[in-house]
Amino acid sequence: NAGVTQTPKFQVLKTGQSMTLQCAQDMNHEYMSWYRQDPGMGLRLIHYSVGAGITDQGEVPNGYNVSRSTTEDFPLRLLSAAPSQTSVYFCASSYSGLGGGNYGYTFGSGTRLTVV
Amino acid sequence: DAKTTQPNSMESNEEEPVHLPCNHSTISGTDYIHWYRQLPSQGPEYVIHGLTSNVNNRMASLAIAEDRKSSTLILHRATLRDAAVYYCILRGPYGGSQGNLIFGKGTKLSVKP
Numbered sequence: 109n110a111g112v113t114q115t116p117k118f119q120v121l122k123t124g125q126s127m128t129l130q131c132a133q134d135m136n137h138e139y140m141s142w143y144r145q146d147p148g149m150g151l152r153l154i155h156y157s158v159g160a161g162i163t164d165q166g167e168v169p170n171g172y173n174v175s176r177s178t179t180e181d182f183p184l185r186l187l188s189a190a191p192s193q194t195s196v197y198f199c200a201s202s203y204s205g206l207g208g209g210n211y212g213y214t215f216g217s218g219t220r221l222t223v224v
Numbered sequence: 225d226a227k228t229t230q231p232n233s234m235e236s237n238e239e240e241p242v243h244l245p246c247n248h249s250t251i252s253g254t255d256y257i258h259w260y261r262q263l264p265s266q267g268p269e270y271v272i273h274g275l276t277s278n279v280n281n282r283m284a285s286l287a288i289a290e291d292r293k294s295s296t297l298i299l300h301r302a303t304l305r306d307a308a309v310y311y312c313i314l315r316g317p318y319g320g321s322q323g324n325l326i327f328g329k330g331t332k333l334s335v336k337p
Contacts, residue, residue, distance in 0.1 A: 209317035
């Protein structure tokens with residue numbers, strides 16, 4: 109049982125480049141989310157999904173796109189990287205449904221992104 | 225979104241119990257109280273959650289006030305490995321945005337040997 113797997117672990121981009129951060133979970137969780145964490149700060153929600161084919165914006169969605177074609181995968185796309193997107197990115201997943209509040213989230217180990 | 229209030233930091237001695245408080249005066253009747261922790265340079269880790277009754281697991285205990293406006297995470301015997309930022313978060317029971325975790329600044333716990 110691998111849990112939530114994020115790739116890559118580290119990435120350096122040049123301003124204007126695009127890339128995709130990968131997130132996969134093997135727990136059949138409906139909920140999946142992307143967060144960013146800047147130095148010394150808490151996590152901020154970028155985008156989330158409550159199931160395959162359904163995505164929505166979180167607190168800080170600008171500059172990022174997501175899609176959810178399968179239950180397992182939830183990639184995060186940076187369209188045109190900017191230095192302000194230098195951060196650590198975490199993916200998380202959880203069960204959903206009417207009892208959703210009664211389930212905890214599982215987090216990946218993060219992707220450390222630097223935009224120069 | 226419902227909010228929580230936690231102290232910015234707390235200190236504890238190794239092998240002593242730690243009580244981490246959280247206030248959530250605007251909690252709704254269907255919000256679950258979740259606790260997560262984040263060790264240095266790691267992703268957040270689920271600790272415990274509850275609705276109304278006190279809860280215990282291998283990591284910690286959660287004591288919930290009768291009016292549900294506050295809760296306390298209890299680490300029974302702190303170790304150096306428990307030094308982390310602890311987040312108290314309310315999670316709604318249904319699908320959609322209420323099911324998201326919205327993080328505050330949490331409580332930074334330091335454990336002294």
